[in-house]
Every structure is written in structure tokens, then in C-alpha cells.
Amino acid sequence: MSVAFWLIAALTVAGALAAVLLKNLVHCALAVTAAFLGLALMFLELDAQFAGFAQILVYIGAVAILVVFAILLTRGSETPEKEIGVFSRTWLAGLIVAAAVFAVLGWAVLQSAAGLPHEAAVPAVSVQQIGQALMGQYVLPLEIVALLLTAATIGAVIVAMHEKGDAQ
Amino acid sequence: MLGEGILRGLAETARNFAGSYFSKERLTTVEYPEERIPTIEAARVFPFLVYDGPDWEAGMRCVACQICEKECPPKCIYIEKSKDKKPDYTGKPQIYPARFDIDVSVCMSCQICVEVCPFEAIKMDTVFELSTDDRFGGLLQDRKELAKSNEYYHKIHPTEAAEVDARLAEEKAKSEAKAKAAAEAAAAKAAAAAASPAPAATEVKPTQPVIPPKPAGGGE
Amino acid sequence: MSEKADQIFILLKDWLVSFLPAGWQHVAGVLLCVVMIVAVYPGLFALAVLLERKGLGRMQNRLGPNRVGPFGLFQPIADGIKSLTKEDIVPLRADKVVHFLAPVMLVVAVFMGFAVLPMGRNMVLVDLDASLLFFFAMGASTEISIFMAGWSSRNKYSLLGAMRAVAQMISYEVPLLLSSVAIVMMTGSLSLVKIVEAQNQYTWGLPHWYVFTPWGFAGFVIFVIASMAETNRSPFDLPEGESELVAGYFTEYSGFKFALFFLGEYVGMFGISGLGVTLFLGGWSSPLAVLNVVPSWMWFFSKVMVWICFFIWVRGTLPRLRQDQLMNFAWKFVLPLTLLNLVVAAVWRFMGEGWLRWVVCSAVLIVVYAGAGLSEMRRKKFGPRSYRYAE
Numbered sequence: 197m198s199v200a201f202w203l204i205a206a207l208t209v210a211g212a213l214a215a216v217l218l219k220n221l222v223h224c225a226l227a228v229t230a231a232f233l234g235l236a237l238m239f240l241e242l243d244a245q246f247a248g249f250a251q252i253l254v255y256i257g258a259v260a261i262l263v264v265f266a267i268l269l270t271r272g273s274e275t276p277e278k279e280i281g282v283f284s285r286t287w288l289a290g291l292i293v294a295a296a297v298f299a300v301l302g303w304a305v306l307q308s309a310a311g312l313p314h315e316a317a318v319p320a321v322s323v324q325q326i327g328q329a330l331m332g333q334y335v336l337p338l339e340i341v342a343l344l345l346t347a348a349t350i351g352a353v354i355v356a357m358h359e360k361g362d363a364q
Numbered sequence: 365m366l367g368e369g370i371l372r373g374l375a376e377t378a379r380n381f382a383g384s385y386f387s388k389e390r391l392t393t394v395e396y397p398e399e400r401i402p403t404i405e406a407a408r409v410f411p412f413l414v415y416d417g418p419d420w421e422a423g424m425r426c427v428a429c430q431i432c433e434k435e436c437p438p439k440c441i442y443i444e445k446s447k448d449k450k451p452d453y454t455g456k457p458q459i460y461p462a463r464f465d466i467d468v469s470v471c472m473s474c475q476i477c478v479e480v481c482p483f484e485a486i487k488m489d490t491v492f493e494l495s496t497d498d499r500f501g502g503l504l505q506d507r508k509e510l511a512k513s514n515e516y517y518h519k520i521h522p523t524e525a526a527e528v529d530a531r532l533a534e535e536k537a538k539s540e541a542k543a544k545a546a547a548e549a550a551a552a553k554a555a556a557a558a559a560s561p562a563p564a565a566t567e568v569k570p571t572q573p574v575i576p577p578k579p580a581g582g583g584e
Numbered sequence: 585m586s587e588k589a590d591q592i593f594i595l596l597k598d599w600l601v602s603f604l605p606a607g608w609q610h611v612a613g614v615l616l617c618v619v620m621i622v623a624v625y626p627g628l629f630a631l632a633v634l635l636e637r638k639g640l641g642r643m644q645n646r647l648g649p650n651r652v653g654p655f656g657l658f659q660p661i662a663d664g665i666k667s668l669t670k671e672d673i674v675p676l677r678a679d680k681v682v683h684f685l686a687p688v689m690l691v692v693a694v695f696m697g698f699a700v701l702p703m704g705r706n707m708v709l710v711d712l713d714a715s716l717l718f719f720f721a722m723g724a725s726t727e728i729s730i731f732m733a734g735w736s737s738r739n740k741y742s743l744l745g746a747m748r749a750v751a752q753m754i755s756y757e758v759p760l761l762l763s764s765v766a767i768v769m770m771t772g773s774l775s776l777v778k779i780v781e782a783q784n785q786y787t788w789g790l791p792h793w794y795v796f797t798p799w800g801f802a803g804f805v806i807f808v809i810a811s812m813a814e815t816n817r818s819p820f821d822l823p824e825g826e827s828e829l830v831a832g833y834f835t836e837y838s839g840f841k842f843a844l845f846f847l848g849e850y851v852g853m854f855g856i857s858g859l860g861v862t863l864f865l866g867g868w869s870s871p872l873a874v875l876n877v878v879p880s881w882m883w884f885f886s887k888v889m890v891w892i893c894f895f896i897w898v899r900g901t902l903p904r905l906r907q908d909q910l911m912n913f914a915w916k917f918v919l920p921l922t923l924l925n926l927v928v929a930a931v932w933r934f935m936g937e938g939w940l941r942w943v944v945c946s947a948v949l950i951v952v953y954a955g956a957g958l959s960e961m962r963r964k965k966f967g968p969r970s971y972r973y974a975e
Contacts (some may be wrong), residue, residue: 218678222682223679224734226682226728226732229728245712245714246714246716249714249720249721250721252721252722253717253720253721254722256721256725256728257725257727257728258723260728261728261731261750264735265747265750267713268735268743268747303764311948323717323773323774325714326771347847366957366958370902371902373901374898374901377643377897377900377901378897380642380643380644380645381639381642381643381897381900384643384645385642390645391642391643391646391647393645395647
């Protein structure tokens with residue numbers, strides 16, 4: 197448990213808490229981006245280079261943008277002017293829900309950790325091995341995910357087209 | 365849509381880039397104020413008063429007829445007539461302007477004063493660097509500043525000046541010829557009157573030379 | 585001798601670092617390299633700004649700036665002084681924290697990309713196994729900063745510019761990544777150092793640069809187009825178009841923050857040019873085997889400067905693309921060609937050595953490109969131009 201780990205953990209937890217507690221929705225989205233960054237740094241600290249960089253590329257580069265676009269295209273970005281202070285009115289509820297989810301996930305992880313093999317050294321996984329695993333052992337999940345993404349894209353196109361039809 | 369238009373465009377800009385080091389037509393920048401584009405002959409900015417000969421006061425063509433003052437649309441000319449007279453280019457004594465002020469900030473370079481002047485006295489100058497930091501006095505040009513010689517007029521508008529000079533010379537010659545003819549007629553008449561015993565043989569004064577008719581407006 | 589000139593920066597670093605105790609040497613060496621990168625690239629940025637203004641001027645039949653210093657060489661200094669001494673205006677209702685962080689994040693993200701570029705033989709700051717992925721990850725982070733800039737200004741037009749910029753960057757990121765995937769396929773590694781070493785071989789004096797193969801050339805063209813769109817560079821500069829949205833997402837920035845955005849944009853251009861040079865143009869390897877006497881870092885930087893000059897050339901030539909034209913181009917033309925390029929690269933690999941694979945791959949690429957281009961033209965139905973004159 198090195199210094200790096202504690203710093204990264206502090207960043208991640210702070211980002212996640214800010215995402216739950218802040219008043220302005222876009223600030224929450226940016227805080228969740230900081231939490232994603234913390235996760236990526238965690239992956240890198242564990243020498244999982246591919247996972248870390250893919251996390252940055254996909255989550256910060258695409259998912260965060262998606263979240264922000266979603267906030268802007270609905271009316272979540274309007275801040276009520278009467279409120280002062282940084283935290284939202286419903287901070288207690290958010291904190292309780294977050295704590296509950298954390299409790300469930302933590303219990304699940306600790307339960308399964310008991311069954312993991314105790315290994316001192318972690319084998320270094322190179323990108324080539326990941327590629328070979330994806331194309332060899334895990335090709336079916338890969339294809340199903342691709343199909344899911346295609347369905348989502350087609351659905352998005354249909355929804356957008358319907359709106360255009362309504363407007364006309 | 366195969367991209368050949370883009371390639372042709374790239375070739376054109378490359379030609380512009382390379383040619384700008386060699387040919388003047390590819391680099392049309394004139395680095396003002398170190399270099400200036402020479403003004404064309406028909407340029408006009410602000411009026412000036414023409415004078416013939418070396419002395420600007422004696423040779424000024426303007427006779428203070430005040431036609432330009434009346435015709436000027438923004439009324440930027442202010443003329444005060446003189447009390448005495450001086451001879452003009454034909455020798456006849458004419459009044460001259462004691463004050464002739466034109467306001468630079470009001471003048472709109474319409475050239476109407478030039479077109480209506482019967483004496484070819486006011487012409488358009490091509491100097492445009494008239495700006496000054498003296499807002500009130502510096503922009504009012506008086507008689508002395510406005511007076512420029514006929515040689516200067518030839519320099520800035522050569523064909524126009526040559527035309528004007530030719531016309532003035534022609535009129536001068538015509539008026540001299542008329543004066544000579546009138547003098548000859550008067551002398552003949554005087555001789556005839558002296559020959560015949562006329563009681564009241566008054567000497568007829570030689571007739572005044574005719575004021576040259578207003579030149580056509582297109583001559584400028 | 586040429587070996588020494590090639591490695592001169594490494595030798596200099598080792599000599600400087602040898603003055604420190606052994607425990608500090610590695611960290612000091614890394615810090616020294618970081619300082620060099622942070623010093624060199626803004627210097628190159630000043631040079632590029634000057635080149636752009638003079639070059640664009642000459643292409644547009646005029647001189648560029650030529651009053652400050654001989655031939656205007658001190659103009660970047662004057663620009664720097666101007667941006668430092670201008671008042672830093674933040675709109676009253678702007679989101680102050682986000683407004684401040686946006687240029688900071690942009691500059692951090694673009695400078696991080698230089699950590700993995702091999703700028704010469706043995707001259708890479710960090711030799712990662714997945715360095716290409718790292719570079720693209722850093723490039724993706726710039727989109728967040730652009731959105732932050734546009735949103736925090738509380739300005740409709742800034743937000744519009746930011747949305748357009750983000751949409752454009754996301755659309756063109758896919759062809760950018762896919763065209764480099766072909767390179768990764770051929771080399772078998774994501775590491776940029778290995779990619780350059782794979783191109784550093786010579787046959788009959790000519791190098792094995794990937795741009796000299798059919799799929800490499802197509803990938804190179806696609807990469808150039810996508811990199812122009814990624815850095816919001818003309819003809820894809822609608823988000824920051826000066827005649828459209830004032831300055832798009834950085835309208836509300838003045839003084840030093842604007843200078844940081846400007847710096848970030850140009851340094852991003854350098855970064856992506858450096859990546860393109862590494863992937864397609866052989867990185868630090870020289871064009872002919874005989875020219876290896878010239879140091880490798882000199883080759884790298886001259887190739888990057890040639891790329892930048894090409895960007896400037898294209899900026900002076902092409903008109904700006906409209907947003908929908910831009911998106912159509914990305915999704916309907918560039919992306920299918922990129923996928924085809926991947927297939928062609930695979931065909932090349934599995935056809936084995938010989939002249940046949942050259943012919944087949946080139947033929948497939950040319951036929952599909954011409955077919956797609958001509959069908960687009962036909963669909964647009966360009967009639968003869970008609971003019972209407974005022975009577």
C-alpha cells in the first residue's frame with residue numbers, strides 16, 4: 197500500500213463523493229470524470245497498461261462527453277438561483293444511497309476474495325495476450341457486444357429520425 | 365470528388381507563394397509609408413489655387429468671383445474680396461481674394477468648384493496626407509497654403525494642365541487679336557474723323573477686351 | 585562522429601546528471617528531459633506561428649508581419665508580451681473554477697502526448713508497451729477541456745462552438761485510430777519505438793516507410809485529414825471560425841488564458857504531426873541509407889516541420905467546411921475507406937512477398953476510392969453554373 201495508492205484512492209473517492217453531493221449537474225459530471233481518471237491511475241499502478249489507457253480513452257474521452265451531452269440536451273444544467281452553497285439539497289439521500297451500494301459491492305468483493313488463489317506476483321499481461329484472448333477464448337462475448345452496440349446505434353438513428361418526422 | 369480540385373488549389377497557392385519572391389504581380393503589397401503607389405492622373409483629393417509665374421500673390425488666377433463659394437455643396441470655401449485690383453493674365457486689372465479658406469474636414473472632393481470656375485483658377489490636388497493633430501486650425505487651409513504653381517499643376521495632371529494652358533493661350537491670343545482689331549478700327553475711325561471736320565470728334569477709347577466666355581465643363 | 589552527433593542530447597544529459605549522487609540520477613535525468621520538452625516545443629510553437637503568418641501572407645499575395653525585427657522574426661515575442669499584459673477578463677456569471685481549469689487541462693493533455701514520441705534514436709522519454717494507446721488517450725482528454733471552456737463561459741455561442749468542436753473531434757477520432765490500427769497490425773506492437781525500428785530498414789537504398797505501401801499511403805492520407813480535424817485546423821475550423829462564432833469556444837478568454845489555448849492548439853498540432861511522422865514517415869529514420877550521417881533528431885524535427893508547413897499550405901488553400909458537410913465526410917466517406925484500408929492491409933499481410941500484392945492492394949484501394957468519389961459527385965448532381973447579373 198504505497199503512497200501512490202493512497203493518493204490515487206483519495207482522488208477517486210473525492211471525485212465520486214463530489215459527483216454525488218454537488219449541486220450543479222455539470223460539476224457532478226466533471227467530478228465523475230475525475231473519478232474515472234483515478235480509476236485509470238489505479239489500473240496503471242497495478243501495471244495493467246492496456247486497461248488504464250483504454251479507461252482514459254473510452255471513459256474520459258467518450259463516456260464523460262456522452263454524460264455531459266445528455267445533461268445539456270435535457271434541462272439538468274439549469275441551476276436554481278436561489279440556492280447558495282456548493283452542495284445540493286438532497287445530499288443526505290445521495291450519500292445514503294452511495295453508502296448502501298458501496299456496502300453491497302464491498303461485501304460481494306470480500307466474499308469472492310476469500311476464494312481467490314493467493315499469489316504473490318501478478319503475471320504481466322501484454323497487449324498481445326489480451327488480443328489473443330479476445331480473438332480466441334472470448335470471441336463470442338466480443339461479437340455479442342458488437343451486436344449490442346450496432347443495435348444501440350440503429351436505435352439512436354431511429355429515435356432521431358422520428359423526431360425529425362414529428363417536426364415536419 | 366476525387367480530390368483533383370484540391371490538388372489544383374494547392375498548386376495555385378504554391379505558385380503564389382513561390383512567385384511572391386520574384387514577381388511584383390504576385391506580391392502586391394506596397395510598404396506604406398516607406399513606399400507609395402504613384403497616384404493616377406485622374407486622382408483628386410483637395411482643391412488648390414493655381415498661380416502663373418514665380419510670385420504666388422501676383423500670378424494667382426483667382427479673381428474672387430465667388431462662384432465656387434456659392435456652388436460648393438458643403439459650403440467649405442470662404443472668400444473675402446480685396447479692396448484694390450491687380451492685373452490678371454490678360455493685363456486687365458482684376459480684384460483678387462484677400463482671404464480664401466477651404467476647410468479640409470468639410471470638403472468632400474466633389475470637384476464642383478473646379479467645374480464651375482471660369483478662370484481655371486482652382487484645380488484638384490492629389491496630396492492626401494493632410495492629417496494633423498490640430499483639430500481646428502490645422503485643417504483650415506488658407507490662401508498661402510492653397511497656392512501652388514502652374515508647374516506643379518503640370519506635374520500632377522499633365523494632360524489637363526496642357527489642355528488648360530492651350531485654352532488660356534488661345535483665349536489670350538483671341539483677345540489680343542480682338543484688341544488689335546479694335547485698336548485698328550478705332551485708329552481708322554480716328555483717322556477718318558480727323559480727315560473729316562467732325563465737331564465732336566471724341567476719341568473713342570479702345571474697347572475693353574472681352575471677358576473670355578465660360579469654358580465648357582468637360583474640358584477639365 | 586555522426587554517432588556522437590546523433591546521440592548528442594543523450595550524452596549531454598548523462599554528463600549533466602553525473603554530477604549528482606547515484607540515487608538521484610534517474611529522476612534528474614527524467615526531469616531534465618521533461619524540461620527540454622517543455623522548453624523546445626513552445627519555442628517551435630513560436631516559430632510555427634511566425635511561419636504560418638508569413639507563409640499565409642505570401643500565399644495570399646501579401647507580406648506577413650515584417651516590422652518587428654528583421655523579417656518579422658521577433659513577432660512571436662511581441663505576441664507573447666501582448667498576451668501577458670492584457671487584462672484577464674472573466675465574465676461575471678461564468679463558472680470560475682471550470683473557466684480557469686479548461687486551458688490548464690488542455691495544455692497538460694497535449695504536453696503529456698510528447699512523453700511517448702521517439703524524437704531520435706534512444707530519445708524517447710518513456711518507452712511504454714502501449715505507447716500508441718497512451719497518445720490517443722491523451723488526445724481524447726482534450727475534448728473534455730474544450731467542452732469545459734465552452735460551457736463555463738455561459739455564452740450561447742461559446743457553447744455552440746464547443747458542441748461543434750466536440751462532435752467534430754469525436755467523429756474524426758474513429759478514422760484516426762483505425763488508420764493507425766493498420767500500422768499496428770503490420771508491426772505487431774503498440775509501441776512507437778518498435779514501429780520506428782520496423783521502418784528503419786532499407787531496400788536498394790529506399791526505406792521501408794509505411795507511407796510507401798498502398799495501404800500505408802491510404803492510411804497516411806486518412807491520418808492527415810483526421811489530424812486536421814482533430815486539431816480544429818482549417819478547413820475543419822468551424823468551431824473556432826473567426827467569421828462564424830467570433831472565436832467559438834474560447835470567445836470569453838483573454839490575455840494569458842487565450843495564449844494558453846493557442847499554445848495548446850499548436851502544440852497539439854506538433855504532437856499529432858509527430859505521431860503521424862512516427863507511424864507513417866519513419867520517425868527518425870532518414871529517407872536514404874546514405875543520409876544516415878545526419879542526426880536522427882534532425883530528421884524527426886524536419887519531417888514534423890514539413891508536416892506543419894503542409895498544414896499551413898492547406899489552410900491557405902481550402903475554404904472552410906460546413907458542419908454537416910464535415911460530419912457527412914467523416915461518417916460516409918472517410919470511415920468506410922478506413923475500414924477498407926484495414927481489410928487491404930490484412931490482405932497485404934497474408935498474400936506474402938512479391939509484386940502481386942502491390943498490384944492487388946493498390947487496385948482495390950484506387951477502384952473503391954474512385955467509385956465512392958464519383959458516386960458522391962453523381963448524387964450531388966452538379967449542373968453547369970448559372971450566373972445572374974444585375975441589369
